[in-house]
Amino acid sequence: xxxxxxxxxxxxxxxxxxxxxxxxxxxxxxxxxxxxxxxxxxxxxxxxxxxxxxxxxxxxxxxxxxxxxxxxxxxxxxxxxxxxxxxxxxxxxxxxxxxxxxxxxxxxxxxxxxxxxxxxxxxxxxxxxxxxxxxxxxxxxxxxxxxxxxxxxxxxxxxxxxxxxxxxxxxxxxxxxxxxxxxxxxxxxxxxxxxxxxxxxxxxxxxxxxxxxxxxxxxxxxxxxxxxxxxxxxxxxxxxxxxxxxxxxxxxxxxxxxxxxxxxxxxxxxxxxxxxxxxxxxxxxxxx
Numbered sequence: 001x002x003x004x005x006x007x008x009x010x011x012x013x014x015x016x017x018x019x020x021x022x023x024x025x026x027x028x029x030x031x032x033x034x035x036x037x038x039x040x041x042x043x044x045x046x047x048x049x050x051x052x053x054x055x056x057x058x059x060x061x062x063x064x065x066x067x068x069x070x071x072x073x074x075x076x077x078x079x080x081x082x083x084x085x086x087x088x089x090x091x092x093x094x095x096x097x098x099x100x101x102x103x104x105x106x107x108x109x110x111x112x113x114x115x116x117x118x119x120x121x122x123x124x125x126x127x128x129x130x131x132x133x134x135x136x137x138x139x140x141x142x143x144x145x146x147x148x149x150x151x152x153x154x155x156x157x158x159x160x161x162x163x164x165x166x167x168x169x170x171x172x173x174x175x176x177x178x179x180x181x182x183x184x185x186x187x188x189x190x191x192x193x194x195x196x197x198x199x200x201x202x203x204x205x206x207x208x209x210x211x212x213x214x215x216x217x218x219x220x221x222x223x224x225x226x227x228x229x230x231x232x233x234x235x236x237x238x239x240x241x242x243x244x245x246x247x248x249x250x251x252x253x254x255x256x257x258x259x260x261x262x263x264x265x266x267x268x269x270x271x272x273x274x275x276x277x278x279x280x281x282x283x284x285x286x287x288x
Contacts, residue, residue: 002053003027003028003029004023004028004202005029005031005051005052005053006023006028006029006030006031006052006054006055006056006202007030007033007048007049007052007054007055007056007097008030008032008055008056008057008058009033009038009056009057009082010057010058010103011030011032011034011058012034013058014158014161014162015058015103015153015162015191015194016032016058017161018158018191019056019058019194019198022195022198022199023199026199031048031049031052033048033049033059038082038085042085042088042092043089043092045086045089046089046093046094049089049090049097050093050094050095051095052097053098053099054097054098054202055086055090055099055100055101055141055146056101056102056198057083057086057100057102057103057138058103059078059079059082059083060075060078060103061074061075061078061079063075063105063107063127063255064252064255064256065252066249066250066252067126067249067250067251067252068250071252072126075130076130076133079130079134080130080133080137083102083138084137087100087137087138087141087144090141090144091144091145096144096145096146097146098146098147099147099148099149099201099202100138100144100146100147100148101148101149101150101151101201101202102135102141102149102150103150103151103153104131104134104150104151104152104210105127105131105134105152105153106153106154106212106260107123107128107130107131107255107260108120108122108123108127108128108132108135108152109121109122109128110122110124110128110260111123111184111185111258111259111260113261114261114262115212115261115262115263116212116262116263116265116266117209117210117211117212117266118265123260125254126251127254131152135150135210138150147205147207147208148209149201149207149208149209149211150209150210150211151194151198151201151211151212151213152210152211152212152213152214153189153194153214154187154188154189154212154213154214154218154262155186155187155188155189156188156190156191157188157189157190157191157283157286158190158191158286159191159285159286162191164283164286164287167228168228168287171228171232171234172232172234174234176225176228176229176232176234176236176238177225177236177237177238177239177240178221178222178225178236178238178239178240179221179239179240179242179245179256179257180221180239180240180241180242180257181222182222182225182239183222184220184258185220185259185260185261186218186219186220186221186223186224186259186279187214187215187259187261187262188215188218188219188224188279188282189214189215189276190215190274190275190276190282190285190286192275192276193215193274193275193276194213196275197211197213197267200272206270207270209266210266211264211266211267212263212264212266213264213267214262214263214264215264215274215276215277215279216263216264216268216274216277217277217279218262218263219279220259221259223279224279224283226280227280227282227284228283230280231280231284232287242257245257
């Protein structure tokens with residue numbers, strides 16, 4: 001097994017800290033790239049990454065919240081511009097990295113239908129355009145001579161952070177509930193499976209292109225809510241009307257009100273085995 005040296009943007013985030021731990025357990029070295037690294041020149045960033053054989057791109061401001069025009073700009077720049085800077089700097093490295101792995105999101109897809117990597121309808125909204133432009137910058141890594149992998153994340157479920165950590169407190173108080181009628185799709189992935197997919201992509205040179213990083217059994221908001229209530233032993237009696245979220249978050253409410261049903265066809269076709277396929281098992285593991 002090769003001892004990789006990995007330059008990582010977004011290393012301090014929920015996914016980044018878990019990936020760093022998984023990589024370091026294997027004896028791989030991680031170079032964390034912070035905001036200061038992207039304020040300087042491409043040459044300075046290239047020097048910071050020197051010696052890395054792999055670049056992992058996880059940068060991005062939190063997507064939940066009120067989307068003012070100013071915050072939309074932050075969402076865009078923290079993903080699209082950072083990715084562009086990474087690829088430009090990678091092309092200037094004296095010893096160029098062999099692999100570029102970038103996050104994307106299932107917000108790439110429309111809310112209706114069931115989507116795979118090959119059979120899908122892209123979303124014609126802010127999130128869809130954001131994911132498209134984000135991935136377009138990532139694909140430029142191919143022209144820089146790097147094997148390129150793009151993982152479209154579902155909602156990441158893990159211990160000690162992420163979406164579940166924000167939901168558990170009201171549920172423990174008996175105040176948790178469905179959003180709207182709860183029928184919106186909820187495509188998710190357990191952190192353990194996410195880290196395993198990244199490790200496999202680093203180890204196996206046949207990984208290339210776009211992969212949906214979602215569990216093979218998507219559920220609905222109602223299914224997630226039921227799993228949380230069951231795991232915590234709390235009744236589900238509340239319901240959050242969609243219009244309330246729209247009043248609070250404006251356009252940003254669509255992250256909670258809408259969802260995408262996404263299947264990880266390319267990962268399954270190559271034999272990737274998800275350890276967590278059932279939402280109840282995943283939630284129970286995360287909040288144990």
